[in-house]
Amino acid sequence: MTIDQELRAALSVEPSPEFVARVRTRIANQPQPRGWRIWWLAAPAAAAVVMLAALFVSRPATVVDSQGVPLLESRTLPAVMAPNVAAPKLQVHEPATPQVARAKPESEVMIDRAEANALRRLVFGPPLNIDQPYVGTTLAAIEITPLAIEPLPIGSEGVRQ
Amino acid sequence: MREAAETLAISVSGPDAELERDFETRLVESSTLAFRVAFSVLRHRQDAEDVAQEAFTRAYRGFRQLRDRNRFRSWLVRTTWRLALDFQRGSRRRLARESVVEATTAADVAETVLQRERARRLWAAIDALPEKLRVAVVLANMQEHDVAEVAALLDVPEGTVKSRLFLARQRLKELLQ
Numbered sequence: 061m062t063i064d065q066e067l068r069a070a071l072s073v074e075p076s077p078e079f080v081a082r083v084r085t086r087i088a089n090q091p092q093p094r095g096w097r098i099w100w101l102a103a104p105a106a107a108a109v110v111m112l113a114a115l116f117v118s119r120p121a122t123v124v125d126s127q128g129v130p131l132l133e134s135r136t137l138p139a140v141m142a143p144n145v146a147a148p149k150l151q152v153h154e155p156a157t158p159q160v161a162r163a164k165p166e167s168e169v170m171i172d173r174a175e176a177n178a179l180r181r182l183v184f185g186p187p188l189n190i191d192q193p194y195v196g197t198t199l200a201a202i203e204i205t206p207l208a209i210e211p212l213p214i215g216s217e218g219v220r221q
Numbered sequence: 222m223r224e225a226a227e228t229l230a231i232s233v234s235g236p237d238a239e240l241e242r243d244f245e246t247r248l249v250e251s252s253t254l255a256f257r258v259a260f261s262v263l264r265h266r267q268d269a270e271d272v273a274q275e276a277f278t279r280a281y282r283g284f285r286q287l288r289d290r291n292r293f294r295s296w297l298v299r300t301t302w303r304l305a306l307d308f309q310r311g312s313r314r315r316l317a318r319e320s321v322v323e324a325t326t327a328a329d330v331a332e333t334v335l336q337r338e339r340a341r342r343l344w345a346a347i348d349a350l351p352e353k354l355r356v357a358v359v360l361a362n363m364q365e366h367d368v369a370e371v372a373a374l375l376d377v378p379e380g381t382v383k384s385r386l387f388l389a390r391q392r393l394k395e396l397l398q
Contacts, residue, residue: 063343063390063393063394063397064361064362064390066339066340066343067343067347067358067359068362068363070340070343070344071257071260071359071362071363073256073257073260073266074253074256075252075253075256075266075269075270075273076266076270079252079256079270079273079274080248080249080252082270082274083248083252083273083274083277083278084245084248086274086277086278087277087278087281090278090281090282
């Protein structure tokens, strides 16, 4: 009897008849395969990530200096206003994000009323015809009066004035 | 047994039924292979069945992720082998191993002490082989596997299997002389 034959005889063993049934029972008692569990865990995690990303994007960015005072607040731009030339004073639009705390109230800018009106006319007034060439007074039309220089009064020599 | 099969059949209803049927087929056709691989390491029927059972449970859990289903037997053999080795290391204290002669020729009560001694020496020689030679020679003498089948099970080239079998037989001859 060769070694291979001996080994073959030694390995020709059969499992018990209940072996396959026991494997089936054990598998039946197992929880769902890992693939299912991964998906069940991955779905809520993905939803949470999406919500966090949306929250992060919607939050206004605020630059804060070392003392915790906001240096730059992100404000939403005011809506485009219709021309209101007759408005008596400039309007200050509040930022659309009231949750951003201010460090201190801003000081008002003092503008002369005439300048404010001119600015208002410039911004909100009728458009200027800047495409047409400038038509103004010519140099010939300007009348320049000759300068009259009076002679200096000269006293007698050697006389103190 | 019928209840267990029915339980499994109930749990497989649905879109994964085909996958489960595939696994069931492989379980039936590979159960003896897994048991024999475990037995070649442990030489204890009950322990071998426990280890093979554990290997099938792991195979079931990973069956969905197994890309190439044709490599199932290869995966099963390697897993069973590793589990059996781990089990053996964990139960070194078990000295009273089941006799090979009792396992294979239980019907023949006239087995002599000489045969028992030969079997004991054979397994001692196989245990003394390096692991790569050992698993190759065991698989080659199991279920009439040829070199190509052993190569597929071990996921190595056929030439590698041939050289390992040659070296294993040479070592066994030396050890058994």
